[in-house]
Amino acid sequence: xxxxxxxxxxxxxxxxxxxxxxxxxxxxxxxxxxxxxxxxxxxxxxxxxxxxxxxxxxxxxxxxxxxxxxxxxxxxxxxxxxxxxxxxxxxxxxxxxxxxxxxxxxxxxxxxxxxxxxxxxxxxxxxxxxxxxxxxxxxxxxxxxxxxxxxxxxxxxxxxxxxxxxxxxxxxxxxxxxxxxxxxxxxxxxxxxxxxxxxxxxxxxxxxxxxxxxxxxxxxxxxxxxxxxxxxxxxxxxxxxxxxxxxxxxxxxxxxxxxxxxxxxxxxxxxxxxxxxxxxxxxxxxxxxxxxxxxxxxxxxxxxxxxxxxxxxxxxxxxxxxxxxxxxxxxxxxxxxxxxxx
Amino acid sequence: xxxxxxxxxxxxxxxxxxxxxxxxxxxxxxxxxxxxxxxxxxxxxxxxxxxxxxxxxxxxxxxxxxxxxxxxxxxxxxxxxxxxxxxxxxxxxxxxxxxxxxxxxxxxxxxxxxxxxxxxxxxxxxxxxxxxxxxxxxxxxxxxxxxxxxxxxxxxxxxxxxxxxxxxxxxxxxxxxxxxxxxxxxxxxxxxxxxxxxxxxxxxxxxxxxxxxxxxxxxxxxxxxxxxxxxxxxxxxxxxxxxxxxxxxxxxxxxxxxxxxxxxxxxxxxxxxxxxxxxxxxxxxxxxxxxxxxxxxxxxxxxxxxxxxxxxxxxxxxxxx
Ligand SMILES: Cc1ncc(C[n+]2csc(CCOP(=O)(O)OP(=O)(O)O)c2C)c(N)n1
Ligand SMILES: [Mg+2]
Numbered sequence: 232x233x234x235x236x237x238x239x240x241x242x243x244x245x246x247x248x249x250x251x252x253x254x255x256x257x258x259x260x261x262x263x264x265x266x267x268x269x270x271x272x273x274x275x276x277x278x279x280x281x282x283x284x285x286x287x288x289x290x291x292x293x294x295x296x297x298x299x300x301x302x303x304x305x306x307x308x309x310x311x312x313x314x315x316x317x318x319x320x321x322x323x324x325x326x327x328x329x330x331x332x333x334x335x336x337x338x339x340x341x342x343x344x345x346x347x348x349x350x351x352x353x354x355x356x357x358x359x360x361x362x363x364x365x366x367x368x369x370x371x372x373x374x375x376x377x378x379x380x381x382x383x384x385x386x387x388x389x390x391x392x393x394x395x396x397x398x399x400x401x402x403x404x405x406x407x408x409x410x411x412x413x414x415x416x417x418x419x420x421x422x423x424x425x426x427x428x429x430x431x432x433x434x435x436x437x438x439x440x441x442x443x444x445x446x447x448x449x450x451x452x453x454x455x456x457x458x459x460x461x462x463x464x465x466x467x468x469x470x471x472x473x474x475x476x477x478x479x480x481x482x483x484x485x486x487x488x489x490x491x492x493x494x495x496x497x498x499x500x501x502x503x504x505x506x507x508x509x510x511x512x513x514x515x516x517x518x519x520x521x522x523x524x525x526x527x528x529x530x531x532x533x534x535x536x537x538x539x540x541x542x543x544x545x546x547x548x549x550x551x552x553x554x555x556x557x558x559x560x561x562x563x564x565x566x567x568x569x570x571x572x573x
Numbered sequence: 574x575x576x577x578x579x580x581x582x583x584x585x586x587x588x589x590x591x592x593x594x595x596x597x598x599x600x601x602x603x604x605x606x607x608x609x610x611x612x613x614x615x616x617x618x619x620x621x622x623x624x625x626x627x628x629x630x631x632x633x634x635x636x637x638x639x640x641x642x643x644x645x646x647x648x649x650x651x652x653x654x655x656x657x658x659x660x661x662x663x664x665x666x667x668x669x670x671x672x673x674x675x676x677x678x679x680x681x682x683x684x685x686x687x688x689x690x691x692x693x694x695x696x697x698x699x700x701x702x703x704x705x706x707x708x709x710x711x712x713x714x715x716x717x718x719x720x721x722x723x724x725x726x727x728x729x730x731x732x733x734x735x736x737x738x739x740x741x742x743x744x745x746x747x748x749x750x751x752x753x754x755x756x757x758x759x760x761x762x763x764x765x766x767x768x769x770x771x772x773x774x775x776x777x778x779x780x781x782x783x784x785x786x787x788x789x790x791x792x793x794x795x796x797x798x799x800x801x802x803x804x805x806x807x808x809x810x811x812x813x814x815x816x817x818x819x820x821x822x823x824x825x826x827x828x829x830x831x832x833x834x835x836x837x838x839x840x841x842x843x844x845x846x847x848x849x850x851x852x853x854x855x856x857x858x859x860x861x862x863x864x865x866x867x868x869x870x871x872x873x874x875x876x877x878x879x880x881x882x883x884x885x886x887x888x889x890x891x892x893x894x
Contacts, residue, residue, distance in 0.1 A: 260751065267754020268823030275823035276752045299722040299758040300689050300750050330688065331723065366608035366660070368671045370687030538890045542671035543660030544608055545880045 235425040237418045238282050240393035241358075244400035245283065245320060247429045249290050252318060255404060258296040258305055259322030259358075263287035266297045279324055280360065280419055302328050306357065307335035310409070313355035314343060320404060325371050326359035326413060329378070340409045341384030355409045356400070362453060362503060363540045363551055364417040372540035372547075374504035376451070379411045380480040381508070386410045386434055387481045391455035393423050398432035399478060405431065415453040435482035439491070443471030446561050447491040449514055450474060450501035454552060458501050461557035470565055480510055488514060489522050496527035497564040501552050506534040528567035531560040574787055581852060584626050584782060586860045588618040588839055590651060591642045593868045595813075598641075598658065601872065602817040608660055609671045614642030616780075616812035619838035620745055621646035623785025624713060624805070627793045631710040633681045633699040635692030637745075638673050639811075640685025643715055649677040655871040661878035668881040669889075681710070689750075690723025692716055693742065697729050700738035700802075711739040711796045718759055719750020721766070730770045733802035740802040741792045742772075745779070747809040752823045767804040779809035780836035783845065810836060 235243065249255045262283040264276030277284025287295040298305040302323065309321035323329060329336065336357070343351035363372040379387045386408050390396035396414065403410040440459055443466075450458035455476040462472040473491045477484055492498050498518055502511035511532040518530060533552040541547055595613040602611050614621065617639075625634070625646035636643035644654055649665060657664030658672045665677055676684035683699065686692050696714035703710035720726055721744050733740045744763050748755050767774035773795065777788040785807060792805045810832040814821050821829070846852040 261753055264752035265823035267757025268749070268752065269754070269825035269828055270823055271825075272822045279751065297753055297757070299753075300719040301722050301724065303724045328688070331690065331725070366671065367610060368674055368687065369669075370673070371610070536887055538887060541669045541881075541886060542609060542666075542674070543668035543881050545660075545883075546669065546886050549883055549886050 232424050232426050234422050235393050237393045237396055237414070237421045238280070240397040240425050241282055241400055241414060242284065242286070243425075244397045244404070245286060246289065248401055248404040249286065249294060251429070254316065254318045255320065256294045256296065256312070256317055257283060257286055257320050257322070258298055258309055259283070260298055260300055260324055262322050263295050263297050278322060280416065282414070282419070283322065302332035303335055306332040307339060309357070310335055310340040310353060310355050313353045313409070314351055318354045318404060320356040320358060323357055323359040326361040326375050327370050327373050329359070329375060336385070336409075337382050341382045344384060344408065352407045353409050354407045356403045356412055357410070358412045358414065360414045360416040362415040362417060363547055366542055366544060366547060368542040369539035374452075376411075376413055376480055377504050377509045377513075380510065380513070384409065385481060386479060388412045388434065388479050389452040390414065390478070391452055391476045393421060393425050395432065395438070395476070395478065397425055398430050401429050402431040402434060406434070413452070418453055432478065434479045435484050436478065437484035437487040438476045438478055439487070440474045440476055441472065443473050443495070445470050445472060445495055446497040446499060446564055447473045447475060447488070447495045448499045448501060448557065448561065449488060450476060451480065451510060452503065454501040454503055457552065457554045458557055460554040461561065464554070464558055465561055470561060472561060485517055485521075488517065492518050492522045493525045496525050498526070498530045499533060499557065499560045499564060500530065501533045501557055503535065503552060506532070506537055509534065527569065528564040531564050533557050533560045574783060576783075576786065578851070580626055581846060582856070582860070584622050584786070585842055585852075585857060586864065587622045587646050588782065588842065589860055589864045590867065591618045591621070591645045592839060593864050594641060594645065594651060594655070597868050597872060599813060599817065607658060609673070610638075611658070611672050611817045612639040612815065613811070613813040613817065614639050616832055616836075617745060617747060617809045618642055619782040619785050619842070620743070620779040620807045620809055621715070623782050624715075624743055624789040626786055627790045628681070628713065630679070630681050631708060632713065633683055633696065633703070633710060634713045634715060635683050635696050635699075636685045636715050637692065637717060637720065638685060638687055638689070639717070640673065640675055644675050644677070644682055644685065647677075647682045648680045649675065649682050651867060652871040652874055655875040656878050659875040659878070660880070661875055662881045662885070663874070663878040667885060669885070689720045690716065690725040693726045693729035694732075696740050697732050697736070697738055700733065700740040701736065703739055709797070711741065711793060713741045713743055713793075715743045715745055717750060718744060718746040718748065718755040719753070721763060722759060727766070730766070730772060730802070730804070734770045734772055737801040739796040739799065741789070741796050742802060742804045743789070744804065744806045745809055746806060747811040749811070749815070751815045752819070754823070763804065763806045772801075773803045774806065775803065776806040776808065779807040780838045780841060782838055782842050
């Protein structure tokens with residue numbers, strides 16, 4: 232056990248799995264960096280934000296492959312390799328770049344298993360960073376997990392802390408289905424105690440980061456931390472919250488969400504992705520259908536507006552959910568007065 | 574080669590403006606006041622300016638993540654660009670785009686682009702408009718050696734040929750895509766790629782404004798005359814990291830220093846025009862001074878400019894909704 236950053240935890244997960252299984256390989260743009268450079272320094276970058284640093288040095292060019300800037304071909308190649316005996320972890324850098332290779336993910340990889348009558352096995356992990364907060368503007372800030380969640384055949388993982396990231400990534404690498412593993416870019420320097428050895432966290436099992444009686448908050452990725460911040464503050468004001476981190480949006484731990492809503496009767500969902508057809512909408516539908524009678528107040532969603540992510544800091548802050556907005560939503564559901572129909 | 578005095582003065586000023594703009598951003602970025610990612614075009618000025626000196630506002634260009642130089646070369650106003658990079662409401666995109674998304678349709682500048690390979694298909698479309706509307710304009714897609722490998726780029730070479738579109742594909746080859754050398758990432762040659770699509774190919778030294786101006790002039794004349802697309806391969810060196818903050822450990826010690834010493838497009842320009850008696854040192858010095866003032870005042874204005882209003886968040890997602 233030692234303090235590790237989100238970045239280190241993810242790096243360690245890949246390193247341990249590469250040591251354990253020679254079929255695990257890494258590929259992506261500048262995952263080593265420096266190939267074809269004039270200084271002769273390889274492993275010059277270790278990924279654009281340093282997440283794969285050192286893997287090339289330990290495992291060499293046959294297992295850590297730099298790619299040209301050609302997402303359609305290397306993401307597709309990773310899928311093809313996964314279907315034929317390797318276990319690739321392909322880095323897409325910014326998840327926004329999925330626009331350049333969506334066919335290989337959506338029409339190819341995701342459908343193999345079903346379309347081929349259960350014969351295919353595609354142990355592929357696609358890692359990508361997502362999310363706003365870096366002033367990276369409209370093409371480098373999206374939270375596209377609903378896009379992947381929408382596609383049957385893909386599993387979608389959103390770790391909310393370094394500990395979660397390591398266990399979930401090892402699980403993803405050992406999983407035999409294609410997994411989209413999404414890392415919030417603002418979290419790479421977050422630190423916490425993380426075991427040194429390998430461990431796994433199963434998919435489809437939500438984590439309750441706190442339990443309370445009044446309101447259930449469901450949050451994803453970085454939003455889990457913000458939800459807990461808001462819950463701390465609310466606690467001091469006498470409002471106790473359960474915070475659910477579903478960990479994976481596909482599969483989704485419906486039971487835990489429904490159980491908690493049955494207990495608290497109030498639900499706030501915090502989702503950083505564009506609001507139409509996002510996870511907040513999905514979970515709202517689930518709860519409206521399955522737990523209608525338990526609800527003491529309308530469901531509240533803390534979500535961005537239906538706009539691209541703006542560049543300027545003031546606008547980006549306005550765009551994003553934050554602890555204050557979560558706190559306000561919780562208070563709104565607490566203050567809801569049931570009006571009896573005449 | 575005959576170049577109008579006006580063109581020489583304007584081109585020198587544009588190159589100097591780009592240099593000072595970028596050098597100033599390099600300094601300002603280090604203070605932490607500039608948000609987001611910034612990719613500098615220093616060392617590559619003669620490419621954008623040499624190409625765009627052959628264009629008018631009626632012609633269309635697409636740029637890349639390294640877009641400030643193309644914007645300035647195409648006539649986008651500097652103070653609006655600076656304000657945009659600072660995320661202010663007076664920015665050319667009202668603070669909503671930032672460095673990687675500066676665009677000015679009134680200048681035929683269809684945007685810097687955060688997506689590698691995003692521009693070439695768009696320029697096929699712009700060329701289709703020019704051709705269909707018979708407005709005499711052409712389209713220029715600027716893209717890097719790294720972007721030359723993207724499927725979108727290669728498909729565009731094919732589409733432009735099949736549709737005989739007036740597009741000039743300008744490969745700005747600075748030898749690197751991020752930290753990876755093009756000797757590793759680019760298979761074959763740009764020349765053979767053009768040939769593979771049956772497309773004519775020209776190349777030039779991108780530190781020599783005159784070489785770029787002349788070669789681009791030929792390429793643009795080819796496209797304007799209705800002969801279909803053409804590729805222009807410009808050999809360049811970038812002086813700073815891929816983005817601000819990149820330590821460039823993948824480059825040999827002295828590589829950038831040598832580029833600055835021997836291949837500075839501004840030095841080479843000055844030497845050439847003064848030796849040939851085309852312009853006086855004093856004229857160039859006056860431009861240097863005017864540009865210094867312009868950049869200074871653009872930074873002062875950008876810092877003082879108002880932030881976007883909350884209502885701006887929801888504006889302009891659609892024309893009508
Ligand atoms: C589709 C896509 N893939 C990857 C990136 C990340 N990226 C931004 S710039 C860049 C390198 C581009 O190299 P090149 O085209 O040679 O342009 P240069 O930076 O040298 O001007 C990369 C990989 C991106 N923005 N978009
Ligand atoms: Mg390049």
